[in-house]
Amino acid sequence: MGAIGRVNVGIVGAAGRGGAFRAGFEANGARIHAVCDINEDALDECAEKLGAQEKYADYATMIERSELDAVVIGSPMQFHVPQSRMAVQEGIHVLCEVPAGVNVEECRELVIACNESGAVYMMAENYAYMRANVMVRELCRRGLFGTLYYAEGEYLHELKELNEITTWRRKWQTGVEGVTYGTHSLGPILQWMAGDRVVRVCCEGSGYHYKDPRGDNYHQDSNVMLCKMRSGGLVKIRLDMISERPHAMANYQLQGTDGCYESSRGGQTESAKVWLRSLSSEPMWFGLDAVEEYLPETWRNPPEVALRAGHGGSDYFEVLDFVNAVRGLAPCPIGIHEAMDMTLPGLVSQQSILQGGGWLPVPDSRQWPEEPSKPQLRMVWPERLLDSPPVPRLPDGYELRQYTAADERDYLDLMDKAGFVGWDHERVERQRRSVIPGGFFLIEHRPSHRPVATAMAQHVPDELHPQGGVLGWVAGDPAHKGKGLGLAVCAAVVARLLSGGYRHIYLRTDDLRLAAIKTYLKLGFEPFLFCEGMAERWQKVCETLGWPLSLDASR
Ligand SMILES: NC(=O)c1ccc[n+]([C@@H]2O[C@H](COP(=O)([O-])OP(=O)(O)OC[C@H]3O[C@@H](n4cnc5c(N)ncnc54)[C@H](O)[C@@H]3O)[C@@H](O)[C@H]2O)c1
CATH class of the missing domain: 3.30.360.10 (Dihydrodipicolinate Reductase; domain 2)
Incomplete structure:
Protein backbone atom coordinates (compact mmCIF):
# COMPACT_ATOMS: atom_id res chain seq x y z
CA MET A 1 0.00 0.00 0.00
CA GLY A 2 1.07 3.61 -0.39
CA ALA A 3 2.59 5.48 2.56
CA ILE A 4 -0.73 6.52 4.13
CA GLY A 5 -2.45 3.20 3.65
CA ARG A 6 -3.89 4.32 0.35
CA VAL A 7 -4.12 1.93 -2.55
CA ASN A 8 -1.95 3.16 -5.43
CA VAL A 9 -3.58 2.28 -8.72
CA GLY A 10 -2.19 2.20 -12.26
CA ILE A 11 -4.55 2.20 -15.24
CA VAL A 12 -3.68 0.67 -18.60
CA GLY A 13 -5.80 1.65 -21.58
CA ALA A 14 -6.27 4.92 -19.72
CA ALA A 15 -7.32 6.83 -22.84
CA GLY A 16 -10.25 4.44 -23.40
CA ARG A 17 -12.53 2.63 -20.97
CA GLY A 18 -9.80 2.75 -18.28
CA GLY A 19 -10.51 6.47 -17.91
CA ALA A 20 -13.90 5.77 -16.31
CA PHE A 21 -12.70 4.66 -12.88
CA ARG A 22 -11.45 7.78 -11.09
CA ALA A 23 -14.59 8.57 -9.10
CA GLY A 24 -14.92 5.00 -7.86
CA PHE A 25 -11.34 4.76 -6.61
CA GLU A 26 -11.14 8.20 -5.03
CA ALA A 27 -14.39 7.75 -3.16
CA ASN A 28 -13.07 4.48 -1.76
CA GLY A 29 -9.74 5.61 -0.36
CA ALA A 30 -7.57 4.78 -3.34
CA ARG A 31 -5.83 7.01 -5.85
CA ILE A 32 -4.81 6.75 -9.42
CA HIS A 33 -1.05 6.99 -9.32
CA ALA A 34 -0.05 6.10 -12.90
CA VAL A 35 -1.63 5.97 -16.33
CA CYS A 36 -0.48 3.91 -19.29
CA ASP A 37 -1.57 3.97 -22.91
CA ILE A 38 0.23 3.23 -26.17
CA ASN A 39 -1.39 6.38 -27.52
CA GLU A 40 1.31 8.71 -26.24
CA ASP A 41 -0.46 11.82 -27.54
CA ALA A 42 -3.30 11.18 -25.10
CA LEU A 43 -1.14 10.62 -22.01
CA ASP A 44 -0.94 14.23 -20.74
CA GLU A 45 -4.68 14.68 -20.93
CA CYS A 46 -5.29 11.27 -19.31
CA ALA A 47 -2.94 11.99 -16.42
CA GLU A 48 -4.66 15.30 -15.80
CA LYS A 49 -8.18 13.88 -16.07
CA LEU A 50 -7.40 10.99 -13.74
CA GLY A 51 -5.17 12.94 -11.34
CA ALA A 52 -2.17 10.64 -11.97
CA GLN A 53 1.44 11.58 -11.18
CA GLU A 54 3.09 9.19 -13.59
CA LYS A 55 2.62 8.42 -17.29
CA TYR A 56 3.81 5.41 -19.29
CA ALA A 57 3.52 4.40 -22.92
CA ASP A 58 4.68 0.87 -22.13
CA TYR A 59 2.88 -1.44 -19.70
CA ALA A 60 5.90 -3.56 -18.69
CA THR A 61 7.79 -0.39 -17.77
CA MET A 62 4.90 0.82 -15.60
CA ILE A 63 4.78 -2.53 -13.78
CA GLU A 64 8.54 -2.49 -13.27
CA ARG A 65 9.04 1.15 -12.24
CA SER A 66 5.87 2.51 -10.68
CA GLU A 67 5.00 1.93 -7.02
CA LEU A 68 1.68 0.25 -7.59
CA ASP A 69 -0.56 -1.81 -5.34
CA ALA A 70 -3.13 -2.46 -8.06
CA VAL A 71 -3.77 -2.10 -11.78
CA VAL A 72 -6.96 -1.64 -13.78
CA ILE A 73 -6.70 -3.36 -17.14
CA GLY A 74 -8.86 -1.38 -19.55
CA SER A 75 -6.95 -2.25 -22.72
CA PRO A 76 -8.43 -4.25 -25.64
CA MET A 77 -9.40 -7.81 -24.75
CA GLN A 78 -6.48 -9.62 -26.42
CA PHE A 79 -4.16 -7.96 -23.85
CA HIS A 80 -6.21 -8.89 -20.77
CA VAL A 81 -4.42 -12.16 -19.98
CA PRO A 82 -0.82 -11.13 -20.72
CA GLN A 83 -1.20 -7.88 -18.76
CA SER A 84 -3.05 -9.53 -15.86
CA ARG A 85 -0.42 -12.27 -15.60
CA MET A 86 2.43 -9.80 -15.60
CA ALA A 87 0.83 -7.92 -12.71
CA VAL A 88 -0.16 -10.86 -10.47
CA GLN A 89 3.28 -12.39 -10.98
CA GLU A 90 4.66 -9.19 -9.42
CA GLY A 91 2.14 -9.38 -6.57
CA ILE A 92 0.11 -6.46 -7.96
CA HIS A 93 -3.69 -6.74 -7.58
CA VAL A 94 -5.72 -6.72 -10.79
CA LEU A 95 -9.13 -5.36 -11.74
CA CYS A 96 -9.50 -6.50 -15.34
CA GLU A 97 -12.10 -5.51 -17.92
CA VAL A 98 -14.28 -8.17 -19.56
CA PRO A 99 -13.88 -10.81 -20.84
CA ALA A 100 -11.03 -12.35 -18.84
CA GLY A 101 -9.31 -13.73 -21.96
CA VAL A 102 -9.63 -14.65 -25.62
CA ASN A 103 -8.86 -18.38 -25.60
CA VAL A 104 -9.04 -21.30 -23.19
CA GLU A 105 -5.29 -22.00 -23.19
CA GLU A 106 -4.29 -18.50 -22.08
CA CYS A 107 -7.05 -18.52 -19.45
CA ARG A 108 -5.52 -21.68 -18.00
CA GLU A 109 -2.15 -19.93 -17.74
CA LEU A 110 -3.81 -16.98 -16.01
CA VAL A 111 -5.52 -19.25 -13.46
CA ILE A 112 -2.21 -20.92 -12.63
CA ALA A 113 -0.50 -17.52 -12.26
CA CYS A 114 -3.30 -16.31 -9.96
CA ASN A 115 -3.13 -19.49 -7.87
CA GLU A 116 0.60 -18.96 -7.38
CA SER A 117 0.22 -15.27 -6.48
CA GLY A 118 -1.07 -13.67 -3.31
CA ALA A 119 -2.56 -10.82 -5.35
CA VAL A 120 -6.31 -10.29 -5.77
CA TYR A 121 -7.64 -10.83 -9.29
CA MET A 122 -11.11 -9.47 -9.98
CA MET A 123 -12.93 -9.31 -13.30
CA ALA A 124 -14.77 -6.00 -13.75
CA GLU A 125 -18.15 -7.49 -14.70
CA ASN A 126 -20.06 -4.32 -13.97
CA ARG A 300 -30.82 2.01 -1.07
CA ASN A 301 -29.25 5.45 -0.80
CA PRO A 302 -26.33 5.46 -3.21
CA PRO A 303 -23.98 8.41 -2.73
CA GLU A 304 -24.10 11.09 -5.41
CA VAL A 305 -20.60 10.09 -6.54
CA ALA A 306 -21.81 6.52 -7.20
CA LEU A 307 -24.45 7.71 -9.64
CA ARG A 308 -21.87 9.81 -11.49
CA ALA A 309 -19.40 6.92 -11.76
CA GLY A 310 -20.82 5.32 -14.90
CA HIS A 311 -23.10 2.46 -16.02
CA GLY A 312 -25.84 3.63 -13.64
CA GLY A 313 -23.58 3.43 -10.57
CA SER A 314 -22.37 -0.11 -11.22
CA ASP A 315 -18.78 1.04 -11.92
CA TYR A 316 -18.66 2.61 -8.43
CA PHE A 317 -19.88 -0.46 -6.54
CA GLU A 318 -17.58 -2.77 -8.48
CA VAL A 319 -14.56 -0.63 -7.53
CA LEU A 320 -15.76 -0.58 -3.90
CA ASP A 321 -15.77 -4.41 -3.83
CA PHE A 322 -12.32 -4.51 -5.43
CA VAL A 323 -10.80 -2.07 -2.96
CA ASN A 324 -12.38 -3.94 -0.04
CA ALA A 325 -10.91 -7.21 -1.34
CA VAL A 326 -7.47 -5.60 -1.76
CA ARG A 327 -7.65 -4.29 1.80
CA GLY A 328 -8.64 -7.77 3.01
CA LEU A 329 -12.01 -6.49 4.31
CA ALA A 330 -14.17 -8.80 2.19
CA TRP A 368 -6.78 -26.90 -13.59
CA PRO A 369 -3.81 -26.82 -11.24
CA GLU A 370 -4.25 -30.50 -10.24
CA GLU A 371 -5.05 -31.70 -13.73
CA PRO A 372 -1.80 -32.60 -15.52
CA SER A 373 -1.98 -31.30 -19.08
CA LYS A 374 -3.07 -34.15 -21.34
CA PRO A 375 -1.12 -35.15 -24.45
CA GLN A 376 -2.92 -34.42 -27.73
CA LEU A 377 -4.80 -37.23 -29.45
CA ARG A 378 -2.98 -38.87 -32.36
CA MET A 379 -4.28 -40.66 -35.43
CA VAL A 380 -2.36 -42.77 -37.93
CA TRP A 381 -2.81 -43.76 -41.56
CA PRO A 382 -3.29 -47.55 -41.40
CA GLU A 383 -0.91 -49.99 -43.02
CA ARG A 384 -3.68 -51.53 -45.11
CA LEU A 385 -4.19 -48.19 -46.92
CA LEU A 386 -0.52 -47.47 -47.64
CA ASP A 387 -1.05 -48.38 -51.29
CA SER A 388 -4.39 -46.59 -51.62
CA PRO A 389 -3.77 -42.85 -51.83
CA PRO A 390 -7.02 -40.94 -51.30
CA VAL A 391 -8.23 -38.78 -54.18
CA PRO A 392 -9.18 -35.15 -53.44
CA ARG A 393 -12.66 -34.37 -54.79
CA LEU A 394 -13.68 -30.73 -55.10
CA PRO A 395 -17.09 -29.20 -55.76
CA ASP A 396 -17.48 -26.78 -58.71
CA GLY A 397 -16.04 -23.32 -58.16
CA TYR A 398 -13.04 -24.48 -56.06
CA GLU A 399 -9.47 -25.26 -57.08
CA LEU A 400 -6.65 -27.10 -55.28
CA ARG A 401 -3.26 -25.43 -55.53
CA GLN A 402 0.01 -24.78 -53.71
CA TYR A 403 0.63 -21.90 -51.27
CA THR A 404 2.89 -19.08 -52.50
CA ALA A 405 4.42 -16.17 -50.57
CA ALA A 406 1.77 -13.86 -52.09
CA ASP A 407 -0.91 -15.80 -50.16
CA GLU A 408 0.39 -14.87 -46.72
CA ARG A 409 -2.18 -12.22 -45.84
CA ASP A 410 -5.13 -14.29 -46.99
CA TYR A 411 -3.67 -17.35 -45.26
CA LEU A 412 -3.39 -15.51 -41.92
CA ASP A 413 -6.97 -14.35 -42.39
CA LEU A 414 -8.09 -17.91 -43.02
CA MET A 415 -6.30 -19.24 -39.92
CA ASP A 416 -7.95 -16.50 -37.92
CA LYS A 417 -11.42 -17.36 -39.21
CA ALA A 418 -10.78 -21.02 -38.43
CA GLY A 419 -10.06 -20.09 -34.80
CA PHE A 420 -6.24 -20.48 -34.74
CA VAL A 421 -5.19 -17.52 -32.63
CA GLY A 422 -1.94 -15.60 -32.91
CA TRP A 423 -0.64 -16.64 -36.34
CA ASP A 424 1.80 -14.20 -37.92
CA HIS A 425 4.58 -14.14 -40.54
CA GLU A 426 7.11 -15.77 -38.17
CA ARG A 427 4.83 -18.65 -37.37
CA VAL A 428 4.00 -19.39 -41.01
CA GLU A 429 7.70 -19.39 -41.88
CA ARG A 430 8.53 -21.66 -38.92
CA GLN A 431 5.94 -24.21 -40.04
CA ARG A 432 6.97 -23.97 -43.71
CA ARG A 433 10.47 -25.20 -42.83
CA SER A 434 9.10 -28.71 -42.21
CA VAL A 435 6.71 -28.78 -45.21
CA ILE A 436 7.85 -31.26 -47.90
CA PRO A 437 8.12 -29.91 -51.48
CA GLY A 438 4.66 -29.54 -53.04
CA GLY A 439 3.07 -30.17 -49.64
CA PHE A 440 1.48 -26.84 -48.67
CA PHE A 441 -2.06 -27.02 -50.05
CA LEU A 442 -4.72 -24.35 -50.42
CA ILE A 443 -8.21 -24.68 -51.82
CA GLU A 444 -9.14 -21.46 -53.57
CA HIS A 445 -12.70 -20.25 -54.00
CA ARG A 446 -12.61 -19.30 -57.69
CA PRO A 447 -15.16 -16.42 -57.69
CA SER A 448 -13.44 -14.56 -54.81
CA HIS A 449 -9.85 -15.81 -55.48
CA ARG A 450 -9.57 -16.37 -51.72
CA PRO A 451 -8.12 -19.49 -50.06
CA VAL A 452 -10.88 -21.13 -47.99
CA ALA A 453 -9.22 -24.37 -46.83
CA THR A 454 -5.64 -25.44 -46.19
CA ALA A 455 -3.39 -28.18 -44.82
CA MET A 456 0.31 -29.05 -44.82
CA ALA A 457 2.29 -32.24 -45.50
CA GLN A 458 5.17 -31.99 -43.03
CA HIS A 459 8.28 -34.02 -42.23
CA VAL A 460 8.10 -34.38 -38.43
CA PRO A 461 9.76 -37.58 -37.21
CA ASP A 462 9.54 -38.23 -33.46
CA GLU A 463 9.98 -41.10 -31.01
CA LEU A 464 6.55 -42.53 -31.69
CA HIS A 465 6.77 -42.11 -35.45
CA PRO A 466 10.36 -42.39 -36.71
CA GLN A 467 10.47 -41.07 -40.30
CA GLY A 468 7.01 -39.68 -39.64
CA GLY A 469 5.07 -37.49 -42.04
CA VAL A 470 2.39 -35.27 -40.57
CA LEU A 471 -0.97 -34.03 -41.80
CA GLY A 472 -0.71 -30.60 -40.17
CA TRP A 473 -2.58 -27.34 -39.74
CA VAL A 474 -5.88 -28.25 -41.33
CA ALA A 475 -8.13 -25.19 -41.40
CA GLY A 476 -11.26 -24.08 -43.21
CA ASP A 477 -13.32 -20.92 -43.58
CA PRO A 478 -16.60 -21.56 -41.68
CA ALA A 479 -18.50 -19.72 -44.45
CA HIS A 480 -17.59 -22.59 -46.85
CA LYS A 481 -18.27 -25.52 -44.54
CA GLY A 482 -20.37 -28.53 -45.57
CA LYS A 483 -18.79 -28.75 -49.06
CA GLY A 484 -16.25 -31.48 -48.36
CA LEU A 485 -13.28 -29.08 -48.62
CA GLY A 486 -11.67 -30.37 -45.40
CA LEU A 487 -11.82 -33.93 -46.69
CA ALA A 488 -10.37 -32.86 -50.06
CA VAL A 489 -7.43 -30.90 -48.65
CA CYS A 490 -6.57 -33.71 -46.18
CA ALA A 491 -6.75 -36.26 -49.03
CA ALA A 492 -4.29 -34.13 -51.01
CA VAL A 493 -1.83 -34.07 -48.09
CA VAL A 494 -2.04 -37.84 -47.45
CA ALA A 495 -1.61 -38.59 -51.17
CA ARG A 496 1.46 -36.30 -51.27
CA LEU A 497 3.03 -37.98 -48.20
CA LEU A 498 2.41 -41.44 -49.69
CA SER A 499 3.95 -40.43 -53.02
CA GLY A 500 6.94 -39.07 -51.05
CA GLY A 501 7.52 -42.57 -49.61
CA TYR A 502 6.21 -41.95 -46.07
CA ARG A 503 5.05 -45.09 -44.33
CA HIS A 504 4.34 -43.52 -40.91
CA ILE A 505 1.72 -40.86 -41.49
CA TYR A 506 0.11 -39.32 -38.45
CA LEU A 507 -1.72 -36.26 -37.15
CA ARG A 508 -2.30 -34.61 -33.79
CA THR A 509 -5.62 -33.19 -32.69
CA ASP A 510 -7.69 -32.26 -29.63
CA ASP A 511 -10.68 -34.00 -28.05
CA LEU A 512 -12.84 -30.93 -28.73
CA ARG A 513 -12.21 -30.79 -32.49
CA LEU A 514 -15.02 -33.19 -33.28
CA ALA A 515 -15.81 -32.03 -36.82
CA ALA A 516 -12.14 -32.33 -37.82
CA ILE A 517 -11.84 -35.77 -36.19
CA LYS A 518 -14.88 -36.96 -38.14
CA THR A 519 -13.20 -35.83 -41.36
CA TYR A 520 -10.02 -37.75 -40.49
CA LEU A 521 -12.02 -40.88 -39.63
CA LYS A 522 -13.95 -40.63 -42.90
CA LEU A 523 -10.72 -40.33 -44.85
CA GLY A 524 -9.31 -43.51 -43.28
CA PHE A 525 -7.20 -42.38 -40.30
CA GLU A 526 -7.43 -44.49 -37.13
CA PRO A 527 -6.95 -43.61 -33.44
CA PHE A 528 -3.42 -44.23 -32.16
CA LEU A 529 -3.31 -45.39 -28.54
CA PHE A 530 0.13 -44.46 -27.29
CA CYS A 531 -0.45 -43.88 -23.59
CA GLU A 532 -2.80 -44.60 -20.74
CA GLY A 533 -6.21 -42.98 -20.91
CA MET A 534 -6.24 -42.81 -24.72
CA ALA A 535 -8.76 -45.62 -25.20
CA GLU A 536 -11.20 -43.90 -22.82
CA ARG A 537 -10.74 -40.55 -24.54
CA TRP A 538 -11.34 -42.09 -27.97
CA GLN A 539 -14.34 -43.96 -26.68
CA LYS A 540 -15.87 -40.67 -25.57
CA VAL A 541 -15.03 -38.90 -28.85
CA CYS A 542 -16.48 -41.70 -31.01
CA GLU A 543 -19.57 -42.00 -28.84
CA THR A 544 -20.23 -38.28 -29.28
CA LEU A 545 -19.70 -38.56 -33.04
CA GLY A 546 -21.77 -41.75 -33.32
CA TRP A 547 -18.77 -43.38 -35.03
CA PRO A 548 -18.25 -47.15 -34.65
CA LEU A 549 -15.02 -47.55 -32.71
CA SER A 550 -12.37 -50.13 -33.54
CA LEU A 551 -9.22 -49.65 -31.49
CA ASP A 552 -7.40 -52.94 -32.03
CA ALA A 553 -5.19 -52.01 -34.96
CA SER A 554 -3.36 -49.13 -33.31
CA ARG A 555 -2.66 -50.39 -29.83
N1 LIG B 1 -17.52 -3.19 -18.77
C1 LIG B 1 -17.99 -2.40 -19.70
O1 LIG B 1 -19.09 -1.92 -19.61
C2 LIG B 1 -17.12 -2.08 -20.88
C3 LIG B 1 -17.44 -1.02 -21.73
C4 LIG B 1 -16.57 -0.74 -22.80
C5 LIG B 1 -15.44 -1.50 -22.98
N2 LIG B 1 -15.16 -2.55 -22.14
C6 LIG B 1 -13.92 -3.32 -22.28
O2 LIG B 1 -12.84 -2.45 -22.00
C7 LIG B 1 -11.74 -2.70 -22.85
C8 LIG B 1 -11.37 -1.43 -23.61
O3 LIG B 1 -12.45 -1.03 -24.43
P1 LIG B 1 -12.54 0.47 -24.99
O4 LIG B 1 -13.89 0.63 -25.55
O5 LIG B 1 -12.07 1.43 -23.96
O6 LIG B 1 -11.46 0.39 -26.16
P2 LIG B 1 -10.65 1.62 -26.79
O7 LIG B 1 -10.00 1.08 -28.00
O8 LIG B 1 -11.52 2.82 -26.86
O9 LIG B 1 -9.55 1.94 -25.69
C9 LIG B 1 -8.48 1.08 -25.43
C10 LIG B 1 -7.27 1.92 -25.05
O10 LIG B 1 -6.20 1.02 -24.80
C11 LIG B 1 -5.03 1.54 -25.44
N3 LIG B 1 -4.16 0.38 -25.72
C12 LIG B 1 -4.28 -0.52 -26.72
N4 LIG B 1 -3.32 -1.45 -26.61
C13 LIG B 1 -2.59 -1.14 -25.52
C14 LIG B 1 -1.45 -1.73 -24.89
N5 LIG B 1 -0.91 -2.85 -25.36
N6 LIG B 1 -0.94 -1.13 -23.79
C15 LIG B 1 -1.49 0.02 -23.33
N7 LIG B 1 -2.58 0.62 -23.86
C16 LIG B 1 -3.12 0.04 -24.95
C17 LIG B 1 -5.54 2.24 -26.68
O11 LIG B 1 -4.62 3.20 -27.15
C18 LIG B 1 -6.84 2.85 -26.17
O12 LIG B 1 -6.63 4.14 -25.64
C19 LIG B 1 -12.16 -3.84 -23.73
O13 LIG B 1 -11.68 -5.03 -23.23
C20 LIG B 1 -13.66 -3.85 -23.67
O14 LIG B 1 -14.18 -5.15 -23.85
C21 LIG B 1 -15.97 -2.82 -21.10
Missing part, protein backbone atom coordinates in the same frame (compact mmCIF):
# COMPACT_ATOMS: atom_id res chain seq x y z
CA TYR A 127 -23.48 -5.54 -15.21
CA ALA A 128 -23.59 -7.75 -12.11
CA TYR A 129 -23.69 -4.49 -10.13
CA MET A 130 -26.65 -2.89 -11.94
CA ARG A 131 -29.49 -1.98 -9.59
CA ALA A 132 -32.10 -4.38 -11.01
CA ASN A 133 -29.58 -7.23 -11.21
CA VAL A 134 -28.49 -6.69 -7.60
CA MET A 135 -32.15 -6.71 -6.56
CA VAL A 136 -32.82 -10.02 -8.37
CA ARG A 137 -29.67 -11.50 -6.83
CA GLU A 138 -31.00 -10.66 -3.39
CA LEU A 139 -34.41 -12.22 -4.17
CA CYS A 140 -32.59 -15.37 -5.35
CA ARG A 141 -30.38 -15.43 -2.24
CA ARG A 142 -33.49 -15.38 -0.07
CA GLY A 143 -34.96 -18.28 -2.06
CA LEU A 144 -37.99 -16.27 -3.21
CA PHE A 145 -37.89 -17.69 -6.77
CA GLY A 146 -37.72 -21.26 -5.43
CA THR A 147 -35.47 -23.61 -7.39
CA LEU A 148 -33.97 -21.81 -10.39
CA TYR A 149 -33.90 -23.80 -13.62
CA TYR A 150 -33.99 -21.44 -16.63
CA ALA A 151 -32.57 -18.04 -17.59
CA GLU A 152 -31.85 -15.91 -20.64
CA GLY A 153 -29.37 -13.10 -21.21
CA GLU A 154 -28.98 -10.91 -24.29
CA TYR A 155 -26.47 -8.27 -25.35
CA LEU A 156 -27.81 -6.50 -28.44
CA HIS A 157 -25.52 -3.58 -29.16
CA GLU A 158 -24.93 -2.61 -32.77
CA LEU A 159 -21.42 -1.18 -32.99
CA LYS A 160 -20.29 -1.55 -36.59
CA GLU A 161 -19.13 2.06 -36.69
CA LEU A 162 -17.17 1.68 -33.44
CA ASN A 163 -15.40 -1.33 -35.06
CA GLU A 164 -13.76 1.09 -37.48
CA ILE A 165 -12.55 3.40 -34.69
CA THR A 166 -11.50 0.81 -32.11
CA THR A 167 -10.23 -1.63 -34.73
CA TRP A 168 -9.40 -4.45 -32.26
CA ARG A 169 -13.20 -4.95 -31.99
CA ARG A 170 -13.41 -5.88 -35.69
CA LYS A 171 -11.10 -8.81 -35.02
CA TRP A 172 -11.85 -9.98 -31.49
CA GLN A 173 -15.53 -9.12 -31.05
CA THR A 174 -17.05 -9.29 -34.53
CA GLY A 175 -14.40 -11.30 -36.42
CA VAL A 176 -14.51 -14.51 -34.36
CA GLU A 177 -17.56 -16.80 -34.66
CA GLY A 178 -19.54 -17.46 -31.47
CA VAL A 179 -20.09 -15.59 -28.22
CA THR A 180 -17.09 -13.24 -28.03
CA TYR A 181 -18.53 -10.81 -25.49
CA GLY A 182 -20.86 -12.78 -23.27
CA THR A 183 -20.01 -11.96 -19.68
CA HIS A 184 -22.46 -9.04 -19.37
CA SER A 185 -25.26 -11.52 -20.16
CA LEU A 186 -24.04 -14.63 -18.35
CA GLY A 187 -22.37 -12.88 -15.39
CA PRO A 188 -25.45 -11.68 -13.50
CA ILE A 189 -27.27 -14.97 -14.21
CA LEU A 190 -24.45 -17.00 -12.67
CA GLN A 191 -24.63 -14.83 -9.58
CA TRP A 192 -28.39 -15.48 -9.37
CA MET A 193 -27.81 -19.22 -9.77
CA ALA A 194 -25.16 -19.13 -7.05
CA GLY A 195 -23.14 -22.33 -6.68
CA ASP A 196 -24.10 -23.59 -10.13
CA ARG A 197 -21.88 -23.51 -13.23
CA VAL A 198 -22.07 -24.14 -16.97
CA VAL A 199 -20.87 -27.67 -17.76
CA ARG A 200 -21.43 -27.73 -21.54
CA VAL A 201 -22.45 -25.40 -24.34
CA CYS A 202 -23.54 -25.47 -27.95
CA CYS A 203 -23.70 -22.47 -30.24
CA GLU A 204 -25.08 -21.51 -33.64
CA GLY A 205 -25.36 -18.28 -35.63
CA SER A 206 -28.09 -16.62 -37.70
CA GLY A 207 -26.03 -16.18 -40.88
CA TYR A 208 -24.36 -13.15 -42.47
CA HIS A 209 -26.52 -10.14 -43.39
CA TYR A 210 -24.08 -7.21 -43.18
CA LYS A 211 -20.63 -6.47 -44.58
CA ASP A 212 -17.92 -4.19 -43.23
CA PRO A 213 -16.67 -1.21 -45.31
CA ARG A 214 -14.13 -3.49 -47.04
CA GLY A 215 -16.88 -5.86 -48.19
CA ASP A 216 -15.99 -8.65 -45.71
CA ASN A 217 -18.50 -10.54 -43.57
CA TYR A 218 -18.59 -9.90 -39.84
CA HIS A 219 -19.11 -12.96 -37.68
CA GLN A 220 -22.73 -14.15 -37.85
CA ASP A 221 -25.17 -11.42 -36.79
CA SER A 222 -26.82 -13.17 -33.85
CA ASN A 223 -24.92 -15.85 -31.98
CA VAL A 224 -26.96 -17.99 -29.62
CA MET A 225 -25.31 -20.19 -27.01
CA LEU A 226 -27.21 -22.75 -24.97
CA CYS A 227 -25.65 -23.52 -21.61
CA LYS A 228 -26.39 -26.70 -19.71
CA MET A 229 -25.93 -26.12 -15.99
CA ARG A 230 -24.46 -28.61 -13.51
CA SER A 231 -27.84 -28.56 -11.69
CA GLY A 232 -29.60 -29.64 -14.91
CA GLY A 233 -30.97 -26.14 -15.62
CA LEU A 234 -30.64 -24.32 -18.95
CA VAL A 235 -29.43 -20.83 -19.87
CA LYS A 236 -29.71 -19.16 -23.28
CA ILE A 237 -27.33 -16.35 -24.24
CA ARG A 238 -27.74 -14.21 -27.38
CA LEU A 239 -25.00 -11.86 -28.56
CA ASP A 240 -25.56 -9.48 -31.45
CA MET A 241 -23.21 -6.57 -32.19
CA ILE A 242 -24.14 -6.31 -35.86
CA SER A 243 -27.91 -6.12 -36.48
CA GLU A 244 -29.46 -2.70 -36.96
CA ARG A 245 -31.97 -2.11 -34.14
CA PRO A 246 -32.27 -0.10 -30.92
CA HIS A 247 -29.71 -1.10 -28.30
CA ALA A 248 -30.74 -3.55 -25.57
CA MET A 249 -27.65 -4.67 -23.71
CA ALA A 250 -29.07 -5.79 -20.39
CA ASN A 251 -31.93 -8.15 -21.25
CA TYR A 252 -32.54 -10.96 -18.82
CA GLN A 253 -35.17 -13.52 -17.90
CA LEU A 254 -35.23 -15.90 -14.98
CA GLN A 255 -37.53 -18.78 -14.12
CA GLY A 256 -37.80 -20.66 -10.84
CA THR A 257 -40.39 -22.95 -9.26
CA ASP A 258 -41.82 -20.06 -7.19
CA GLY A 259 -41.42 -17.04 -9.43
CA CYS A 260 -40.02 -15.46 -12.55
CA TYR A 261 -38.40 -12.22 -13.69
CA GLU A 262 -38.24 -10.30 -16.96
CA SER A 263 -35.96 -7.29 -17.26
CA SER A 264 -36.96 -4.17 -19.10
CA ARG A 265 -36.02 -4.87 -22.73
CA GLY A 266 -34.12 -1.84 -23.96
CA GLY A 267 -34.84 0.35 -20.96
CA GLN A 268 -37.12 3.18 -21.94
CA THR A 269 -40.33 1.61 -23.18
CA GLU A 270 -41.04 -1.06 -20.63
CA SER A 271 -40.33 -1.70 -16.95
CA ALA A 272 -38.80 -4.76 -15.37
CA LYS A 273 -41.37 -7.12 -13.89
CA VAL A 274 -41.47 -9.93 -11.43
CA TRP A 275 -43.87 -12.55 -10.17
CA LEU A 276 -43.24 -14.30 -6.86
CA ARG A 277 -45.58 -16.82 -5.29
CA SER A 278 -45.02 -14.96 -2.03
CA LEU A 279 -46.50 -11.80 -3.61
CA SER A 280 -49.52 -13.50 -5.16
CA SER A 281 -50.57 -17.13 -5.38
CA GLU A 282 -52.04 -16.36 -8.85
CA PRO A 283 -49.29 -15.67 -11.41
CA MET A 284 -49.37 -11.92 -12.23
CA TRP A 285 -46.76 -9.25 -12.91
CA PHE A 286 -45.51 -6.74 -10.31
CA GLY A 287 -43.08 -3.89 -10.82
CA LEU A 288 -39.75 -4.06 -8.96
CA ASP A 289 -41.08 -1.47 -6.50
CA ALA A 290 -43.17 -4.30 -5.01
CA VAL A 291 -39.93 -5.89 -3.77
CA GLU A 292 -38.04 -2.67 -2.99
CA GLU A 293 -37.69 -3.72 0.68
CA TYR A 294 -35.17 -6.39 -0.41
CA LEU A 295 -32.80 -3.94 -2.09
CA PRO A 296 -29.41 -4.23 -0.36
CA GLU A 297 -28.39 -1.32 1.84
CA THR A 298 -25.59 -0.14 -0.49
CA TRP A 299 -28.11 0.50 -3.27
CA PRO A 331 -13.71 -11.73 -0.19
CA CYS A 332 -13.46 -10.87 -3.87
CA PRO A 333 -16.92 -11.51 -5.38
CA ILE A 334 -15.72 -12.03 -8.98
CA GLY A 335 -12.33 -13.66 -8.41
CA ILE A 336 -10.43 -15.77 -10.90
CA HIS A 337 -12.78 -18.79 -10.84
CA GLU A 338 -15.96 -16.72 -11.05
CA ALA A 339 -14.30 -14.81 -13.92
CA MET A 340 -13.62 -18.14 -15.65
CA ASP A 341 -17.17 -19.37 -15.01
CA MET A 342 -18.38 -16.24 -16.84
CA THR A 343 -15.75 -16.26 -19.62
CA LEU A 344 -15.05 -19.90 -20.57
CA PRO A 345 -18.55 -20.81 -21.87
CA GLY A 346 -18.25 -18.09 -24.54
CA LEU A 347 -14.77 -19.28 -25.53
CA VAL A 348 -15.95 -22.89 -25.85
CA SER A 349 -18.99 -21.67 -27.85
CA GLN A 350 -16.47 -20.41 -30.44
CA GLN A 351 -15.30 -24.01 -30.92
CA SER A 352 -18.87 -25.32 -31.01
CA ILE A 353 -20.02 -22.98 -33.78
CA LEU A 354 -16.97 -23.87 -35.90
CA GLN A 355 -17.86 -27.54 -35.49
CA GLY A 356 -21.45 -27.20 -36.64
CA GLY A 357 -23.06 -26.36 -33.31
CA GLY A 358 -22.41 -29.56 -31.32
CA TRP A 359 -22.31 -29.71 -27.50
CA LEU A 360 -18.85 -29.31 -25.95
CA PRO A 361 -17.74 -29.56 -22.32
CA VAL A 362 -16.73 -26.37 -20.48
CA PRO A 363 -13.64 -26.87 -18.30
CA ASP A 364 -13.83 -26.12 -14.58
CA SER A 365 -10.90 -23.83 -13.77
CA ARG A 366 -10.91 -25.09 -10.16
CA GLN A 367 -9.54 -28.41 -11.48
